[in-house]
Amino acid sequence: MPKGVEHEAQLQEIRERYAKDLDRLKKAIDRGVLSLRDWAENNPAEFAARRSIQFATAKIGWRDHPPRIVPDGRAKARLEEAMARLQAQPKPVRDRFLRVKVEPNKEAMLEAFRAGDKLAETLRACGWEVQQREQFFVEPKREALEGAAAKA
Secondary structure, X not given: OOHHHHHHHHHHHHHHHHHHHXXXXXXXXXXXXXXXXXXXXXXXXHHOOOOEEEOOOEXXXXXXXXXXEEEOXXXXXXXXXXXXXXXOOOHHHHHHHEOOOOOEOHHHHHHHHHHOOHHHHHHHHOOEEEEOOEEEEEEEOHHHHHHHHHHO
């Protein structure tokens, strides 16, 4: 049997052998992160001066995802409809915000929204908006965890 195939078979065997343990540990971690998130949501004053808190074994906090351009939340503002309204705009607007592939130039749209110019209003009228979401995170400190594991 070729070495690559043999290694893959060994890896598969190891994955199967430890799958239940890994699944159990992943669920425990997910429960812990959910508990920390619940605490963070119920204690916003702890985050008043900063977006994260450093503990001995981990850093927790809130992170913003990069902004993205999407059709606005109106029920009728589906992507195709928003695209059709943008295609109906004058040529300078189409050239700036549409690509040859006839897809929205989201980078230019985001730039227009950030600048707050008249073109941002045109984009809103066409059914576009900027969305950015926040996500809770936990970053374990590996050194602290390795030290705790060595003591155990």
